[in-house]
Amino acid sequence: MNSEAPPSAGRARHWALALSLAPGLALSPRRRALLRDMRAFCRALPHALVNPLPEAMHNITPAAPAPADLDLIRNLADLAALLERRSPLGLCLRRSLTRYHFLRRAGLPVAVQFGARFVGGRPDRDITGHAWLTLRDAPYHESGEDWQGFAIMYSYPPTEA
Numbered sequence: 001m002n003s004e005a006p007p008s009a010g011r012a013r014h015w016a017l018a019l020s021l022a023p024g025l026a027l028s029p030r031r032r033a034l035l036r037d038m039r040a041f042c043r044a045l046p047h048a049l050v051n052p053l054p055e056a057m058h059n060i061t062p063a064a065p066a067p068a069d070l071d072l073i074r075n076l077a078d079l080a081a082l083l084e085r086r087s088p089l090g091l092c093l094r095r096s097l098t099r100y101h102f103l104r105r106a107g108l109p110v111a112v113q114f115g116a117r118f119v120g121g122r123p124d125r126d127i128t129g130h131a132w133l134t135l136r137d138a139p140y141h142e143s144g145e146d147w148q149g150f151a152i153m154y155s156y157p158p159t160e161a
Helices: 007-027 029-048 053-060 070-083 091-105
Strands: 111-118 127-135 151-156
Touching (some): 053 091, 053 151, 070 091, 091 127
Antiparallel strands (some): 111 127
């Protein structure tokens, strides 16, 4: 996530997301099962990412689509990533890879972008990274403040020339 945004704004968005999903989760065993699958996926990500990135991405890309509610998948993936706070992976990476896996499984051809930039835009500073999804080369449900200014270092699946 953008390191320049106030932490309290992010926490408020996270709480709003959790509260908006709570009624549906309470009433739907199917939604709870999907969230359980997503949390298990998030917990397995550190192990999956011990392989080189192209191999890891190939391994987490689902083979066959199964149509589903894309908004629900996106929101539950975000919640699953938030709930796995003990992961050694950053929130944006957990969220992007969970969204990627489950949205691709639903048949949406999203791609993952991995980017880097200098903190504060100055080359004498540390480098920070970010991961986000695109659909048809446009950011997919991402705030501009979160991805703008990052140089894309790797995309998966690779674009065809």
